[in-house]
Amino acid sequence: MPNKDLWRLGAHDLSQLTRSGAVSPTEAVTAALARMDAVNPDLNAVVDDLRDAALARAEALDSQSPRQRGPLHGVPVTIKINIDQTGHATSNGVLALRDLIAPDDAPVVQNLERAGAVVIGRTNTPEFSFRADTDNPLHGRTHNPWGRHISAGGSSGGGGVAVMAGMGALAHGNDIGGSLRFPAAANGAVTVKPGFGRVPAWNPSQTAERGLMAQLMSVQGLMARQAADLHLSMPAMIAPDPRDPFHAPVPWQGAPAAGPVRVAFTRNTHGYDLHPEVEAALLDARDALTDAGYILEEVEPPDVFEIGRAGYRTLMGEIKTLMKPDIDAMGSETIRSLFQTYFAEFPPFEGDELLKMYAKRSHFARQWAMFIERYPLVLTPFQPQPFFAPDRDLEGVAGAHDVLGCAVYSYAMNFMGLPAACVPARLAQLPGGPQPINIQIVAQRWREDMAVDAAIAIEDRIGAMAPHLWAHMDRTH
Template structure:
């Protein structure tokens, strides 16, 4: 069997080969940058090419390794960073033309954590305007395509990240998630991710002029999208390094205590008022069977009402957005994103005044319900979306499009609103596209989620391998 090119290798393999002297950081980064430049013209995933600087950094790391050893567990591994977090000397555009001149004076903590571990940034990835769509397009950088099919969305808001990682532009892509922005792209492209729980990874932009709203602080998290589960684990172990700029981060070890075996998994196919597509049901059943085969105890359960939690969370966030963000959208956003915000507010009427405070207080009730459930079932296998991926601009096609893409994402929003970690893996395909499921876990137990995702991946295969094989000459 022919040896894979460096851009197809996992981060885990690359780090090991570099440390063992089988290759160099320069060779790895150069090969990955060449791949990025070969495919990015069609995909438009990376909108700030840092390849030349990355190769110079790789040479420096090679010299350092020869004299002092590797700098960390990600030594020489190429990564990408989303354009809505700070990176020293680069524009933090957030997909908005008016923000092009916001040049960061320092790196965000998440970026520092990756580069301190030895990762090398080869480019910055695209996001929709204000990172507030489930697809990835904007007037500043243009549209990002899905590497599987030009018709399909790459997801959002970390669509540039998912398209980059799945097409070979680095094995680790940074992204973030306030309502699904790591998981929508992973689901759309067949990548894997875990949305960390509240307090797990540091979040702060040195360029920020004001504090984010309270709900944004409680719901938004930084994370990674990868081709393989083991790379999510590898990256997360470095990404969780504590930073005091984030008032919510808790310095908890990545691996928690062992659980009594077999690990109990709650299982539900419930998509509430939205009809479940047969491909989603098949994917859920496949994932369940994989977990059973791996020795998990899987029990069909009823969970607390996700429809109520998801809708409440979205309307509460819209209430905060209405007060703290809407002026910027009106002033700097395109006509399209402004029309979409009008439709968001009609479909998910923002809670206001006393009602917003009362609903935010109810958040603890929802969390308590799920805490009690997760005491009995530390993991829950559930739908992510009720149907497979969607057309690239479907969420801009009126209220029906928004409901088909975002409105049905109750299993996504609910986990952000409550602050629980949740992972994505695709155990099946439908019409040539990946079909994803979600695994939810207890707070600070991303490790358990990754164990379960890996059990599925081991039995169904790495989805990127199917993509690379399909596109091989």
């Protein structure tokens, strides 16, 4: 492969070349930066260009001996702008925070760099990282490379666009209700939302601790173009850091299954219309797993609608008290208005109700723990419909309902702290153009590796979305 095309390689394939010495980190990073120059002006995914530091770091990595080279040696990555990186603004898409310069690196930045990764840029997010779409007054809108008719997703929308368009082999993101999985679904990337306690988290620029629900529901992760890239990169992400006192140093790879893995399969969208293309994606994923030796059984897990809605209303109750004052003081009219819509769609639990729901979280998690003891994986829809258009969430309560209200399979898993992979299982030909359709695979606590294994099995049958996207981009630009 010519060096100029190295940006096409996923992290797994690229690292094999850099670690063997066949390709230098400088060559890998230079190719990613050239791709960024070619496509980012149109897409606005990377909003803080770190090329000078990236090239200097790559040059330093070039001289490392083979035994010094980490698993991500010279692999270009991006970091979301709501995470601390020394000397850069942790703006979170908020104008008032554009000069909040990080005094040190967050654990995920340190862990990626210790593994040999090279950060080439920082990616866009909506204000306060609290939309499933990516736009803000500070950096503007991030566009989906499949076309302007599809939202880029959020809140890690810049990362999802960057990795799928070829600007880095891995993209960091985080997820409190779907912020890794929404952009993965929008762009056709693959990700695994880790469970609670899996990846150490802390921003040194913080002046106060986050609320309890934010601590329990928010996780750090990566988006990739190929599922195998997660097996390569997530072990580095989960390295311990004492600044996160609740991080659990559990190995990435768990014990192998004694026999074929049982998978619960559901098409239940809890009263929301199931689009034919989403159903087709679920059936394709089911067939791929069956062919790979999994035992699929169509069976209903504990009520995801009740769990998801209860979880998001609990989160909204906490946000109304702890976060809304900052939104009112520093947010744009758009985000202030949107939170009023959120509060209408998800009436916040308050007072005694909020305390009781904190307690009931254990009840919900126990129900799923017992179910998942029999079915270690659960294949579910991610959303009942193909991905929505930009700004659909700003179209009143109906718009917020189409974007977040129906996404109960997403935030239910955050509320219970369960890991969930999101992988494309179909390329739908829709009136606006081709569009990836992602499904979700939920796993037992600490078994992200099993969810990724299942994602690989689906991808082996369906194929990765990136080549289709790049061909589409070449045709339409």
